[in-house]
Amino acid sequence: xxxxxxxxxxxxxxxxxxxxxxxxxxxxxxxxxxxxxxxxxxxxxxxxxxxxxxxxxxxxxxxxxxxxxxxxxxxxxxxxxxxxxxxxxxxxxxxxxxxxxxxxxxxxxxxxxxxxxxxxxxxxxxxxxxxxxxxxxxxxxxxxxxxxxxxxxxxxxxxxxxxxxxxxxxxxxxxxxxxxxxxxxxxxxxxxxxxxxxxxxxxxxxxxxxxxxxxxxxxxxxxxxxxxxxxxxxxxxxxxxxxxxxxxxxxxxxxxxxxxxxxxxxxxxxxxxxxxxxxxxxxxxxxxxxxxxxxxxxxxxxxxxxx
Amino acid sequence: xxxxxxxxxxxxxxxxxxxxxxxxxxxxxxxxxxxxxxxxxxxxxxxxxxxxxxxxxxxxxxxxxxxxxxxxxxxxxxxxxxxxxxxxxxxxxxxxxxxxxxxxxxxxxxxxxxxxxxxxxxxxxxxxxxxxxxxxxxxxxxxxxxxxxxxxxxxxxxxxxxxxxxxxxxxxxxxxxxxxxxxxxxxxxxxxxxxxxxxxxxxxxxxxxxxxxxxxxxxxxxxxxxxxxxxxxxxxxxxxxxxxxxxxxxxxxxxxxxxxxxxxxxxxxxxxxxxxxxx
Ligand SMILES: [Mg+2]
Numbered sequence: 001x002x003x004x005x006x007x008x009x010x011x012x013x014x015x016x017x018x019x020x021x022x023x024x025x026x027x028x029x030x031x032x033x034x035x036x037x038x039x040x041x042x043x044x045x046x047x048x049x050x051x052x053x054x055x056x057x058x059x060x061x062x063x064x065x066x067x068x069x070x071x072x073x074x075x076x077x078x079x080x081x082x083x084x085x086x087x088x089x090x091x092x093x094x095x096x097x098x099x100x101x102x103x104x105x106x107x108x109x110x111x112x113x114x115x116x117x118x119x120x121x122x123x124x125x126x127x128x129x130x131x132x133x134x135x136x137x138x139x140x141x142x143x144x145x146x147x148x149x150x151x152x153x154x155x156x157x158x159x160x161x162x163x164x165x166x167x168x169x170x171x172x173x174x175x176x177x178x179x180x181x182x183x184x185x186x187x188x189x190x191x192x193x194x195x196x197x198x199x200x201x202x203x204x205x206x207x208x209x210x211x212x213x214x215x216x217x218x219x220x221x222x223x224x225x226x227x228x229x230x231x232x233x234x235x236x237x238x239x240x241x242x243x244x245x246x247x248x249x250x251x252x253x254x255x256x257x258x259x260x261x262x263x264x265x266x267x268x269x270x271x272x273x274x275x276x277x278x279x280x281x282x283x284x285x286x287x288x289x290x291x292x293x294x295x296x297x298x299x300x301x302x303x304x305x306x307x
Numbered sequence: 308x309x310x311x312x313x314x315x316x317x318x319x320x321x322x323x324x325x326x327x328x329x330x331x332x333x334x335x336x337x338x339x340x341x342x343x344x345x346x347x348x349x350x351x352x353x354x355x356x357x358x359x360x361x362x363x364x365x366x367x368x369x370x371x372x373x374x375x376x377x378x379x380x381x382x383x384x385x386x387x388x389x390x391x392x393x394x395x396x397x398x399x400x401x402x403x404x405x406x407x408x409x410x411x412x413x414x415x416x417x418x419x420x421x422x423x424x425x426x427x428x429x430x431x432x433x434x435x436x437x438x439x440x441x442x443x444x445x446x447x448x449x450x451x452x453x454x455x456x457x458x459x460x461x462x463x464x465x466x467x468x469x470x471x472x473x474x475x476x477x478x479x480x481x482x483x484x485x486x487x488x489x490x491x492x493x494x495x496x497x498x499x500x501x502x503x504x505x506x507x508x509x510x511x512x513x514x515x516x517x518x519x520x521x522x523x524x525x526x527x528x529x530x531x532x533x534x535x536x537x538x539x540x541x542x543x544x545x546x547x548x549x550x551x552x553x554x555x556x557x558x559x560x561x562x563x564x565x566x567x568x569x570x571x572x573x574x575x576x577x578x579x580x581x582x583x584x585x586x
Binding site: 029031032047048049050051052053076077112113115279280 | 334376400402406421425458459488494
């Protein structure tokens with residue numbers, strides 16, 4: 001499957017050639033692959049360098065005079081570092097634009113935890129008028145970006161390094177809607193990219209051991225598909241959330257808020273409890289955080305065997 | 308103190324060890340490591356009053372590598388100075404190793420975790436201010452990249468360093484003229500850096516960042532009264548390996564077996580020339 005980063009570059013070329021307002025600004029990242037856009041849309045590509053707060057400020061300025069900015073660099077630097085710029089210059093000023101990150105969670109595992117980012121999704125969810133998309137495959141980014149990018153709002157897209165490998169049709173992808181990949185009755189597994197592949201493998205493993213898992217996938221978490229979650233949890237009464245995000249505020253929080261008022265249900269949570277120090281590949285760190293098919297299946301068994 | 312010739316040999320030895328480390332780890336920042344190796348060599352072998360034995364002393368000199376991505380070069384120099392055995396470096400990029408792709412304080416000899424750019428200089432302003440308040444006499448050094456200098460936090464710190472008259476603070480800028488995606492002058496031009504630092508109230512020295520004698524002089528000379536010192540080191544990214552010099556892709560390029568072999572040949576020839584020339 002094509003990487004999300006390459007799809008980002010191709011989508012910029014596609015949209016840029018139809019919409020003369022689109023401007024792409026990067027912080028010394030993805031420069032090579034965006035040369036197609038730079039050539040197709042002369043004067044609308046800027047590599048601003050390593051100064052993320054200023055990139056966000058400049059993008060707000062572009063929108064203020066009518067252009068549609070897309071800013072792009074590594075997740076911790078464009079969200080955590082430049083959060084005040086996002087919050088005030090887009091939020092408070094009621095301006096609109098697009099933020100596309102790579103290197104969320106521990107995608108840059110080998111560079112150590114200065115390059116990890118677990119809180120970007122939470123930070124952006126706090127902002128009024130924000131949308132938060134976590135596309136796990138090229139069609140998800142291409143479809144949702146085209147539906148959102150020119151609308152009023154602060155649109156955040158977190159691109160995982162590794163696509164989940166599961167094919168969706170463009171018609172499956174509706175802003176604010178989740179997708180039910182498997183029907184089940186014993187428990188609900190709610191997940192986001194890129195851990196969908198592990199969650200799906202776990203659901204298959206559970207089926208083999210007699211547990212029927214309903215699998216919900218959320219390409220967007222803001223707006224969140226509360227209806228889908230409520231309908232599923234109302235049926236299964238058991239919820240396992242698998243998210244490659246900080247345990248302190250992410251998908252679990254959204255699911256619990258969606259579930260307020262439902263009669264008795266039980267919950268398990270697989271998420272990043274704390275910073276993962278020390279080196280490891282993405283697969284090794286995933287395994288350590290419990291995101292393997294066996295780790296997810298183990299949590300599901302635990303959830304279903306507790307009273 | 309090492310002789311000039313022995314110091315020059317160290318630079319060549321460090322280059323080879325850095326390349327071997329990146330090759331065996333299968334990852335690392337090659338170009339920027341080679342551009343700052345002579346600076347690290349002079350710092351650790353001639354300037355810094357710090358050793359494995361004195362690393363816990365309040366009066367030690369501090370070094371913070373703000374351009375943290377050039378960590379492999381730092382690992383090699385710290386191992387050579389005895390902060391940890393060279394064999395530790397066999398674990399670089401292994402699961403659960405503390406030797407990750409940016410400096411962390413889990414590694415003996417490393418003062419500060421870095422990796423996100425634009426943090427080293429402001430932290431050093433705080434450290435230099437504290438050293439002055441405590442009257443420990445310790446000096447604080449930091450190394451910045453020329454791409455990194457675009458982060459605005461550096462310029463806020465430049466103002467603060469001059470405002471508080473921190474003559475015990477030295478910022479070295481490794482001006483190798485390149486960053487990930489190309490020439491710094493084309494991405495975000497920061498020149499003339501000497502005039503900028505001077506305008507911010509710093510004492511400024513511009514040196515050839517591969518001239519060990521010039522670096523020694525620039526880093527050991529007394530500071531201008533009540534001013535922090537900026538050393539603008541003109542360097543070559545990928546210095547010392549012909550096919551890596553001034554080529555942006557070697558920012559985080561990893562040499563193949565054949566490329567490592569060629570680099571070895573070139574560095575061996577330089578070592579032989581140096582030894583021959585000195586006889
Ligand atoms: Mg540079």
